[in-house]
Each structure stands twice: as structure tokens, then as C-alpha cells.
Amino acid sequence: MHPIEQFQQLDNRRRFLRRSAMGLGSTAAASLLAQVQAGTADARTHFPAKAxxxxxxxxxxxxxxxxxxxxxxxxxxxxxxxxxxxxxxxxxxxxxxxxxxxxxxxxxxxxxxxxxxxxxxxxxxxxxxxxxxxxxxxxxxxxxxxxxxxxxxxxxxxxxxxxxxxxxxxxxxxxxxxxxxxxxxxxxxxxxxxxxxxxxxxxxxxxxxxxxxxxxxxxxxxxxxxxxxxxxxxPAGVTRESRQKMLHLVTKLNQQHLAEAGDPEIQTTIAQQEMAFRMQASVPELTDLSxxxxxxxxxxxxxxxxxxxxxxxxxxxxxxxxxxxxxxxxxxxxxxxxxxxxxxxxxxxxxxxxxxxxxxxxxxxxxxxxxxxxxxxxxxxxxxxxxxxxxxxxxxxxxxxxxxxxxxxxxxxxxxxxxxxxxxxxxxxxxxxxxxxxxxxxxxxxxxxxxxxxxxxxxxxxxxxxxxxxxxxxxxxxx
Incomplete structure (x- = not known):
């Protein structure tokens, strides 16, 4: 087999394993979330927390x-x-x-x-x-x-x-x-x-x-x-509405990349970009001591x-x-x-x-x-x-x-x-x-x-x- 074909085959295996792991992780997370919402799970603690x-x-x-x-x-x-x-x-x-x-x-x-x-x-x-x-x-x-x-x-x-x-x-x-x-x-x-x-x-x-x-x-x-x-x-000239539209587009592109590559850090990037957008409203309120x-x-x-x-x-x-x-x-x-x-x-x-x-x-x-x-x-x-x-x-x-x-x-x-x-x-x-x-x-x-x-x-x-x-x-x- 040509070395390039060997690499492609190996890369496909890696992607499959990543997707499988992510799929299992998503299933587990969804199950846990359902338990928490139903009141049958104490978040992810090993025993009841004092703090x-x-x-x-x-x-x-x-x-x-x-x-x-x-x-x-x-x-x-x-x-x-x-x-x-x-x-x-x-x-x-x-x-x-x-x-x-x-x-x-x-x-x-x-x-x-x-x-x-x-x-x-x-x-x-x-x-x-x-x-x-x-x-x-x-x-x-x-x-x-x-x-x-x-x-x-x-x-x-x-x-x-x-x-x-x-x-x-x-x-x-x-x-x-x-x-x-x-x-x-x-x-x-x-x-x-x-x-x-x-x-x-x-x-x-x-x-x-x-x-x-x-x-x-x-x-x-x-x-x-x-x-x-x-x-x-x-930045000057960028409104919150336009920033939200930009984020929506970037998120779609990242999700496509995630589906192709299966790299969990892409999911981290998506989550952090969305968090950053929410922080634009929450952090100024938090730090305002007036x-x-x-x-x-x-x-x-x-x-x-x-x-x-x-x-x-x-x-x-x-x-x-x-x-x-x-x-x-x-x-x-x-x-x-x-x-x-x-x-x-x-x-x-x-x-x-x-x-x-x-x-x-x-x-x-x-x-x-x-x-x-x-x-x-x-x-x-x-x-x-x-x-x-x-x-x-x-x-x-x-x-x-x-x-x-x-x-x-x-x-x-x-x-x-x-x-x-x-x-x-x-x-x-x-x-x-x-x-x-x-x-x-x-x-x-x-x-x-x-x-x-x-x-x-x-x-x-x-x-x-x-x-x-x-x-x-x-x-x-x-x-």
C-alpha cells in the first residue's frame, strides 16, 4: 500500500475512534443531565458534598x-x-x-x-x-x-x-x-x-x-x-447583534469541522466562544461595585x-x-x-x-x-x-x-x-x-x-x- 494510503487509513481509524468515544461521552452526559434534572443524581460527586x-x-x-x-x-x-x-x-x-x-x-x-x-x-x-x-x-x-x-x-x-x-x-x-x-x-x-x-x-x-x-x-x-x-x-463599529451573527456562522463552521475531524478541542472552542459572548454581558455587571x-x-x-x-x-x-x-x-x-x-x-x-x-x-x-x-x-x-x-x-x-x-x-x-x-x-x-x-x-x-x-x-x-x-x-x- 502506498504510504499516503496507509496514512489515510490510519487517520480514518483515528476519526472513527474519536467519534465513537464522543458518541459514548455524549450519551453518558445526556443520561447524567436527565438524572440531575430529575433529582436522582448529585451532580458528579462521589458522595454528598459539604461545600x-x-x-x-x-x-x-x-x-x-x-x-x-x-x-x-x-x-x-x-x-x-x-x-x-x-x-x-x-x-x-x-x-x-x-x-x-x-x-x-x-x-x-x-x-x-x-x-x-x-x-x-x-x-x-x-x-x-x-x-x-x-x-x-x-x-x-x-x-x-x-x-x-x-x-x-x-x-x-x-x-x-x-x-x-x-x-x-x-x-x-x-x-x-x-x-x-x-x-x-x-x-x-x-x-x-x-x-x-x-x-x-x-x-x-x-x-x-x-x-x-x-x-x-x-x-x-x-x-x-x-x-x-x-x-x-x-471593537468600534461592531454591535452585539452583529457579533452574535458572526458567532453563529463560526459555530456552524466549527461544527462541520468537528464532524469531520472528531477533535474534542473543537468542541471546547465552540463552548468557549459561546461563553465569551455571554460574558460580554455578565462580566461588566459582576465587576461593577457601584x-x-x-x-x-x-x-x-x-x-x-x-x-x-x-x-x-x-x-x-x-x-x-x-x-x-x-x-x-x-x-x-x-x-x-x-x-x-x-x-x-x-x-x-x-x-x-x-x-x-x-x-x-x-x-x-x-x-x-x-x-x-x-x-x-x-x-x-x-x-x-x-x-x-x-x-x-x-x-x-x-x-x-x-x-x-x-x-x-x-x-x-x-x-x-x-x-x-x-x-x-x-x-x-x-x-x-x-x-x-x-x-x-x-x-x-x-x-x-x-x-x-x-x-x-x-x-x-x-x-x-x-x-x-x-x-x-x-x-x-x-x-
């Missing part, structure tokens, strides 16, 4: 757990003393402190009991202290990565290796869309404290990408100025009306979950404090403390907190030993993956509690360790998904958010 949506507040750069959440009052006695070798135990360190003496730098900030639970929190977080009874602080989180790029990638996608699907993409893939006029997964990048311009890493779209999943599941990044989504507005009452704006703080601020993005996140956006991820940079930590962390805390607390209160008063899971944390923690000029009120901290703190609220998580414990130096975990993959498994669980069953075949492996290693749902923190 419907997630707001992930990602503090890029890694906040210091010692100065915010993990109080070590006796550490003041160790100021300017070497960290005992029995504590560090030969742990891997970054190139910035490799071979250097590890000198203890206690936090200069005071902690106090907050709420009925008496949870002790830093003076840097007075507003979050006011909602302490809604918070669950995990003090025993740990990760595998010691540098920012792989650590952020691991937290957001379950792997240090770029190219995997992000958490929001997995939820979109596993659960489907709740709002037909807005994306399943929205990303908001926040401006950070103006005094913290040094040592800030870039953010990259793979942190909210779809990886090997169909591209319709990737996060949609909203812009702080101009069109919230790029090219949202029609109807928000003054007392709500005041609750989120003085930065709430500033474009791109964390406060404004928290308010937008509340408006998004009201409209059934499945996953909203806010990135706030500037937390990489190797030197001058006390001054810089004050500014960072100012950015996030009041808005994050307001988000909790706002969702709660609207009856949305119970079904919305909020997660707050960065890619790893900071060391108990100092960097840079070492004084009681001026120090920096290096990267520390062995233990760090995050907090959760709402979505079926117990409030007013801490989980896990670290040693007197906040260097090692004493009990109840929680790996990043355990946290991700817990987030999936609260939305009704079993991390061992949520998979996608790619390169000969059933890919999972939690990878091939065992991941445990942290059931002790759940209601």
Missing part, C-alpha cells in the same frame, strides 16, 4: 508562620543563639544560608487569645482575630519543595513538575459548571503593599492552567484595569475601591460565589521576607487582614459561608533562624518547607480550632503532620470528590491531583 465553591487566598512568597500564627513565646530566651544541630538535623537548606551559622530570631510581635475559642493570634492580624471562631488553623502543613517556583507549582497543581492540571481545573473537570454565563474558575492577581517591592517572584499561568485536561477547564484571569477579561469589549452599600465597602477596608487591590478582589470573590463561580483564586505577592521582615510583613498584613476577615463575615451574613470553603496560605514557611541584619526588631527568614501554617474557614470545616503542633522552634512537626497532598485531598473531599477516583488518563497513567502517593483526608478538622 459547593472554593475561594483560595494564595500568599505568594511564603508568609512567616512564626510571626502570624505559630506562637513560640519561650523562643526569646534563644535570641542570637545558634539553632541546636539536634533540631535542624542536617535538613536541606537553600543556597542563601548553606554553610552559614543558623542564629535564632524570635518574633518581635505579640500574640493574644481571640474569640471564645481563645485561639492565639499575632497582633498583625486584629481583624482575622475578630473571626477566630470561624477559623481552623493547621500548623503542621509540610511540603517537598524548598524553592518558590516548584513549591507554588506543587501547592497549586499537586506536582513540582510544570504541566499538570491545577486544583481549580480539576474541580471544573470533576464537577462541571454551575453558572452558564461565567467561567468555572476565575483568577484575580492582587496588587501588594507598595513598600514591599523587593524580591517578588513572577506568577505564571500554569498555576491556574488545565495541563492535560481539556483547555476549557483552565482559570480565566481577570485584569485589574480596562476590560476585566482581555478583548471582552467589541451598587454595593457603603457599609459593605467600609467592612472590606479603605482599599476596597482601588483597582487591583486585595480588598477589592475579596469583594469581587464574594460577588462571584454569589453567582455560582466554582473556584476563585486570589494571588497576593510580596511575602518573601529574607531581610527587613518586621517592616514588610506589617504592610502585607495590612493588605490582607481586614479584607479576608470581611470576606468571612460577608459570606456568613449572606448564608454562603457554610457552602463556601476559604483557604489561606503560601507555598511554604519561614525558618526560625534569621537572615540579614539580626536584631530583635529587624530580621529576615529563609524558606522552610518542613512546617508552616494555613487557615481554612467555612465549607464544613470546624471553626475556632488549631490542628497539628510544631516544636519549640517551629522547625519540626510534633504531631498530626499534613502534607500538601493531604490538604488537597481534604479540599476535594469537601466538594464531594474522592481524590483516588478523580483521575484523567494521560501518558499511560491515571493522573490525579494528589499524585500516586497516598493522600489522607484530614477528617479531624471537618464537621
Amino acid at each position: 459547593k465553591r472554593v475561594i483560595f487566598l494564595f500568599m505568594a512568597g511564603a508568609p512567616s508562620q512564626l510571626d502570624l500564627f505559630d506562637e513560640k513565646p519561650d523562643l526569646h530566651r534563644q535570641f542570637n543563639k545558634p539553632l541546636p544541630a539536634s533540631v535542624s538535623n542536617g535538613q536541606r537548606v537553600t543556597a542563601m544560608t548553606k554553610g552559614k551559622e543558623q542564629i535564632v530570631a524570635p518574633s518581635m510581635f505579640t500574640f493574644a487569645p481571640r474569640g471564645q475559642s481563645g485561639m492565639r493570634m499575632s497582633e498583625l492580624l486584629p481583624h482575622l482575630g475578630g473571626v477566630a471562631d470561624d477559623l481552623c488553623i493547621i500548623k503542621s502543613l509540610n511540603t517537598d519543595a524548598i524553592n518558590h517556583d516548584p513549591a507554588k507549582t506543587l501547592f497549586c497543581t499537586g506536582s513540582q513538575i510544570p504541566g499538570k492540571a491545577s486544583l481549580g481545573a480539576w474541580l471544573s473537570y470533576g464537577l462541571g459548571r454551575m453558572n452558564q454565563n461565567l467561567p468555572d474558575f476565575v483568577v484575580l492577581n492582587s496588587a501588594f503593599w507598595t513598600g514591599g517591592t523587593g524580591n517578588v517572584q513572577a506568577l505564571y499561568s500554569r498555576l491556574w492552567g488545565s495541563g492535560f485536561l481539556p483547555s476549557k477547564h483552565q482559570g480565566v484571569s481577570f485584569q485589574p484595569s480596562g476590560d476585566p477579561v482581555l478583548f471582552l469589549s467589541n 451598587g454595593e452599600p457603603e457599609h459593605i465597602l467600609d467592612m472590606y477596608g479603605p482599599e476596597a475601591t482601588k483597582s487591583g487591590s486585595f480588598a477589592r478582589n475579596c469583594l469581587l470573590a464574594r460577588r462571584m460565589v454569589e453567582r455560582d463561580v466554582r473556584f476563585v483564586q486570589l494571588f497576593h505577592r510580596g511575602w518573601d521576607h529574607h531581610v527587613g521582615l518586621p517592616k514588610k510583613i506589617r504592610g502585607q498584613a495590612y493588605d490582607v487582614d481586614q479584607p479576608a476577615a470581611a470576606l468571612i463575615k460577608d459570606l456568613k451574613q449572606r448564608g454562603l459561608l457554610d457552602e463556601t470553603l476559604i483557604v489561606f496560605g503560601g507555598e511554604f514557611g519561614r525558618t526560625t533562624y534569621g537572615q540579614g541584619q539580626l536584631q530583635r526588631d529587624n530580621y529576615g527568614r529563609d524558606h522552610h518547607p518542613r512546617c508552616f501554617s494555613v487557615w481554612l474557614a467555612g465549607g464544613g470545616v470546624k471553626g475556632g480550632m488549631t490542628y497539628g503542633e510544631t516544636d519549640e522552634y517551629s522547625y519540626n512537626i510534633i504531631n498530626n503532620p499534613v502534607h500538601i497532598r493531604d490538604l488537597n485531598a481534604t479540599i476535594l473531599h469537601q466538594l464531594g470528590l474522592d481524590n483516588t477516583k478523580l483521575s484523567f488518563p494521560f501518558r499511560g497513567l491515571d493522573q490525579r491531583l494528589t499524585g500516586v502517593e497516598e493522600a489522607h483526608v484530614v477528617k479531624d478538622i471537618l464537621t
Whole structure:
């Protein structure tokens, strides 16, 4: 047989298989839809969900757990003393402190009991202290990565290796869309404290990408100025009616191509073009804060009306979950404090403390907190030993993956509690360790998904958010 004929025969087989798979998929989807409409299926969950949506507040750069959440009052006695070798135990360190003496730098900030639970929190977080009874602080989180790029990638996608699907993409893939006029997964990048311009890493779209999943599941990044989504507005001279006619024609051509080629990405293109058209009406309404009452704006703080601020993005996140956006991820940079930590962390805390607390209160008063899971944390923690000029009120901290703190609220998580414990130096975990993959498994669980069953075949492996290693749902923190 001529090579061209062999290729054509092979191509026809591929098309047949694609069409068969798509036909079976369409049949299954139609059956599922009928069940949902009849009330006999719980969307696509593996078991009843406690939460419907997630707001992930990602503090890029890694906040210091010692100065915010993990109080070590006796550490003041160790100021300017070497960290005992029995504590560090030969742990891997970054190139910035490799071979250097590890000198203890206690936090200069005071902690106090907050709420009925008496949870002790830093003076840097007075507003979050006011909602302490809604918070669950995990003090025993740990990760595998010691540098920012792989650590952020691991937290957001379950792997240090770029190219995997992000958490929001997995939820979109596993659960489907709740709002037909807005994306399943929205990303908001926040401006950070103006005094913290040094040592800030870039953010990259793979942190909210779809990886090997169909591209319709990737996060949609909203812009702080101009069109919230790029090219949202029609060009001059193009009306909404003419745009609709153009879309109708393009959709017909794409459907013809889909019938011929059987490529599922063509179906994604059709769906995304139709979504983009609907977003031209839904997104401007979503991002228009002019109807928000003054007392709500005041609750989120003085930065709430500033474009791109964390406060404004928290308010937008509340408006998004009201409209059934499945996953909203806010990135706030500037937390990489190797030197001058006390001054810089004050500014960072100012950015996030009041808005994050307001988000909790706002969702709660609207009856949305119970079904919305909020997660707050960065890619790893900071060391108990100092960097840079070492004084009681001026120090920096290096990267520390062995233990760090995050907090959760709402979505079926117990409030007013801490989980896990670290040693007197906040260097090692004493009990109840929680790996990043355990946290991700817990987030999936609260939305009704079993991390061992949520998979996608790619390169000969059933890919999972939690990878091939065992991941445990942290059931002790759940209601």
C-alpha cells in the first residue's frame, strides 16, 4: 500500500475512534443531565458534598508562620543563639544560608487569645482575630519543595513538575459548571503593599492552567484595569447583534469541522466562544461595585475601591460565589521576607487582614459561608533562624518547607480550632503532620470528590491531583 494510503487509513481509524468515544461521552452526559434534572443524581460527586465553591487566598512568597500564627513565646530566651544541630538535623537548606551559622530570631510581635475559642493570634492580624471562631488553623502543613517556583507549582497543581492540571481545573473537570454565563474558575492577581517591592517572584499561568485536561477547564484571569477579561469589549463599529451573527456562522463552521475531524478541542472552542459572548454581558455587571452599600465597602477596608487591590478582589470573590463561580483564586505577592521582615510583613498584613476577615463575615451574613470553603496560605514557611541584619526588631527568614501554617474557614470545616503542633522552634512537626497532598485531598473531599477516583488518563497513567502517593483526608478538622 502506498504510504499516503496507509496514512489515510490510519487517520480514518483515528476519526472513527474519536467519534465513537464522543458518541459514548455524549450519551453518558445526556443520561447524567436527565438524572440531575430529575433529582436522582448529585451532580458528579462521589458522595454528598459539604461545600459547593472554593475561594483560595494564595500568599505568594511564603508568609512567616512564626510571626502570624505559630506562637513560640519561650523562643526569646534563644535570641542570637545558634539553632541546636539536634533540631535542624542536617535538613536541606537553600543556597542563601548553606554553610552559614543558623542564629535564632524570635518574633518581635505579640500574640493574644481571640474569640471564645481563645485561639492565639499575632497582633498583625486584629481583624482575622475578630473571626477566630470561624477559623481552623493547621500548623503542621509540610511540603517537598524548598524553592518558590516548584513549591507554588506543587501547592497549586499537586506536582513540582510544570504541566499538570491545577486544583481549580480539576474541580471544573470533576464537577462541571454551575453558572452558564461565567467561567468555572476565575483568577484575580492582587496588587501588594507598595513598600514591599523587593524580591517578588513572577506568577505564571500554569498555576491556574488545565495541563492535560481539556483547555476549557483552565482559570480565566481577570485584569485589574480596562476590560476585566482581555478583548471582552467589541471593537468600534461592531454591535452585539452583529457579533452574535458572526458567532453563529463560526459555530456552524466549527461544527462541520468537528464532524469531520472528531477533535474534542473543537468542541471546547465552540463552548468557549459561546461563553465569551455571554460574558460580554455578565462580566461588566459582576465587576461593577457601584451598587454595593457603603457599609459593605467600609467592612472590606479603605482599599476596597482601588483597582487591583486585595480588598477589592475579596469583594469581587464574594460577588462571584454569589453567582455560582466554582473556584476563585486570589494571588497576593510580596511575602518573601529574607531581610527587613518586621517592616514588610506589617504592610502585607495590612493588605490582607481586614479584607479576608470581611470576606468571612460577608459570606456568613449572606448564608454562603457554610457552602463556601476559604483557604489561606503560601507555598511554604519561614525558618526560625534569621537572615540579614539580626536584631530583635529587624530580621529576615529563609524558606522552610518542613512546617508552616494555613487557615481554612467555612465549607464544613470546624471553626475556632488549631490542628497539628510544631516544636519549640517551629522547625519540626510534633504531631498530626499534613502534607500538601493531604490538604488537597481534604479540599476535594469537601466538594464531594474522592481524590483516588478523580483521575484523567494521560501518558499511560491515571493522573490525579494528589499524585500516586497516598493522600489522607484530614477528617479531624471537618464537621
